[in-house]
């Protein structure tokens with residue numbers, strides 16, 4: 011593969027599957043073998059420098075995908091390349107080029123001061139001294155780690171430990187950073203700090219980031235591109251804006267009238283969903299323009315003020331999940 | 345291959361240091377465990393000495409001869425146990441999925457798992473084995489030629505490799521059955537207890553099994569019998585006594601293959 015092509019798509023996933031066979035109790039003694047298709051034929055590409063959100067309900071297959079991308083799990087089918095490397099075949103070679111944070115597991119040494127874990131990373135990844143010092147300094151500054159470096163990891167709070175883990179994953183200058191629920195269980199301030207840091211890393215280093223989360227604010231603040239997985243299949247891959255349209259989301263026009271009036275009627279393509287004193291809410295399809303609607307209302311009602319609300323992303327995603335199997339085709343993104 | 349071995353050794357050293365520092369965080373319990381281990385293994389040999397206060401010979405072997413078997417087997421197992429013994433805990437990491445974090449590091453997994461929870465207190469068994477071995481060598485009625493002298497370290501190293509292969513194969517098996525540690529323990533610690541006594545006290549079929557099925561007899565029985573000038577209870581040809589290094593190499597290769605299969609079968613846990 012030529013260098014340019016490799017840069018173009020740092021992560022390549024083609025029809026990848028992971029099937030777990032599980033034994034399930036059936037009755038008193040009988041056990042039957044069952045197959046769980048955790049990842050059921052997904053394909054996508056991620057170019058260098060992109061920050062992609064990977065979302066889906068519990069058990070959708072997000073973590074399984076990330077484990078295959080790191081080489082922890084061997085895929086049952088399909089083809090996978092990260093920086094031109096087949097993760098399962100050359101796991102240890104790939105390890106030098108990726109950084110991984112599992113929100114539910116720590117790579118830090120429980121009984122030792124935080125800085126000892128970093129020292130191990132330095133030696134094990136053979137990070138050159140100058141690069142190590144610069145990287146550590148940056149992480150310490152941006153993630154506020156200075157007061158924590160000498161504290162045994164077991165004494166850190168969840169938020170502090172997560173910040174410590176994220177720093178540990180970046181000391182060797184990885185090209186790709188995978189984050190599996192990095193904000194789970196964190197307080198608001200820690201979340202904000204982590205997000206800010208990720209934006210910074212992505213902008214300055216051009217580090218490619220793939221992140222799973224349950225907190226849609228993470229996605230809204232960090233990712234232009236979102237992939238939605240449900241039951242092991244990609245049901246959406248594209249921009250955040252497109253996601254709203256794809257989920258048949260509705261936008262809302264909020265109008266303030268001069269006085270309290272009965273619900274607005276007779277505006278084509280919109281219906282009034284709520285009235286509160288002089289304020290009324292009209293829902294209309296996300297794909298339509300708001301301008302004719304505003305004109306139609308202004309023509310017949312005493313309009314004082316107005317605003318347009320985007321569809322709530324949580325609702326959109328809930329709708330996508332509901333329509334999982336017959337979900338819309340992925341509009342671009344590849 | 346060579347670079348992978350170097351990488352593995354380097355990672356092993358780094359992780360061992362981290363664990364040693366972690367245990368130092370609990371200094372008192374470390375001292376007590378080391379002492380406890382030493383006493384436990386020491387009592388082991390005291391039992392044999394007590395036995396000899398009642399009898400002249402055990403299965404036709406004198407006390408220094410039994411001490412020789414005891415010492416060689418203990419040192420071999422002690423070495424393997426110190427360097428690879430933690431592998432028996434792999435099942436736990438497989439079950440709770442914490443093996444994931446080791447798989448993310450740029451170092452061979454085998455080295456990392458072997459170094460996992462490294463316990464220096466295991467030096468207790470080696471120390472005690474060496475003491476018993478030294479005493480027996482000073483008492484044995486053997487003409488110590490250079491060849492015979494070299495045979496002692498060689499057989500302990502080969503023995504350690506054989507035990508290490510059993511530890512590794514046992515750990516590999518835990519990728520499929522997480523509670524397989526018991527089986528492997530019966531071959532390592534159990535096997536060691538057996539090898540500490542002369543083969544003549546055991547049933548022939550058992551000796552055959554330990555020679556041909558799980559070839560632990562190559563750890564010390566076969567080479568030691570040759571050294572002590574004793575006949576082989578199975579009446580095997582003489583050259584078999586010198587097959588220890590070959591058997592160790594074969595077992596290590598087999599264990600390595602089993603390990604590879606195990607790692608590929610690893611399935612992590614759902615989270």
Ligand SMILES: Nc1ncnc2c1ncn2[C@@H]1O[C@H](COP(=O)(O)OP(=O)(O)O)[C@@H](O)[C@H]1O
Pocket residue numbers: 030032046047048066067068069070071072073074075611612613614615
């Ligand atoms: N090691 C495993 N053994 C059996 N089933 C698993 C294993 N890991 C994941 N699964 C199953 O695969 C599906 C996807 O899991 P996962 O990738 O962890 O989902 P997510 O991270 O999206 O919540 C779930 O149904 C889960 O139960």
Ligand SMILES: [Mg+2]
Pocket residue numbers: 072073074190615
């Ligand atoms: Mg998950």
